[in-house]
Amino acid sequence: MNAKPHPAAHWPLALLLLLSSAGGASAMDCLQSAPSGVATVTGTGRAYFHGDATVCPNQQAYCLNRAYVIAADRVLTSGGSQDGFTCVFFPGKNTTTTGWIETRRLRPEPVNPSPPSSEWVGAWNSEGVMRIEVSRDQGGLRAAGLADWDSSDGFDDRGTVALPGRNHHAEFSGPLNMIGDQARLNDGACAVELTLLGDFLIVEDDNSCGDGNTSFRGIYRRMP
Numbered sequence: 001m002n003a004k005p006h007p008a009a010h011w012p013l014a015l016l017l018l019l020s021s022a023g024g025a026s027a028m029d030c031l032q033s034a035p036s037g038v039a040t041v042t043g044t045g046r047a048y049f050h051g052d053a054t055v056c057p058n059q060q061a062y063c064l065n066r067a068y069v070i071a072a073d074r075v076l077t078s079g080g081s082q083d084g085f086t087c088v089f090f091p092g093k094n095t096t097t098t099g100w101i102e103t104r105r106l107r108p109e110p111v112n113p114s115p116p117s118s119e120w121v122g123a124w125n126s127e128g129v130m131r132i133e134v135s136r137d138q139g140g141l142r143a144a145g146l147a148d149w150d151s152s153d154g155f156d157d158r159g160t161v162a163l164p165g166r167n168h169h170a171e172f173s174g175p176l177n178m179i180g181d182q183a184r185l186n187d188g189a190c191a192v193e194l195t196l197l198g199d200f201l202i203v204e205d206d207n208s209c210g211d212g213n214t215s216f217r218g219i220y221r222r223m224p
Helices: none
Strands: 035-041 047-050 064-069 074-082 085-091 096-102 106-109 122-126 130-137 140-150 167-175 177-179 182-186 191-197 200-205 218-222
Touching: 035 085, 035 191, 035 200, 064 085, 064 096, 074 106, 074 200, 085 218, 130 200, 130 218, 140 182, 140 191, 167 182
Parallel strands: none
Antiparallel strands: 035 074, 035 106, 047 064, 047 096, 074 085, 085 096, 122 130, 122 218, 130 140, 140 167, 177 182, 182 191, 191 200, 200 218
16 A cells, blocks of 8 residues: 655655754654665554654654555665654655654564575666666676656756756666675766665665756665
């Protein structure tokens, strides 16, 4: 199930990863630690995300978000935990929801530290605008990425007024250098690092793959 929208929990992942902690445990603090594990949601009913306020997570109403997951949903977890809550990332169709979920609702799943090439191969999508295709290539693997979206805010990269509907584009292509559950690619114009955690692909880049508003950073899920 896709988590329902919640404004603070649905800020772009790449932007929130750059924010510094303001003290206390909150949804933004949760984002300071990178995903490092996979878990399956268990139990009955909705497992709501908690966060936003600096005093969260706890069971008070002001910590409860509208976004939730349900039993059998697969999520990414980080090493961050506090007061019976675990930091969770849930990549949905068009956005990634991040926040704290009760640890008792999560069952950790084993992750292969050296996944076979068959687990990498396929088409991967993040937030509906970024796509990466991993394929076999002369005994190894190669990847090609495409990110393409139109802005509607009427501003360019420098913050000055521009015509609305500006297109943002980024791409890369090349062989992958495989190291356990990680892969690196540098096509001369763009450097990308991919980490495979179960059925999730976590991607970082050097911000040189396209224009200033386009990056491949994010959490990807395999496309059907």
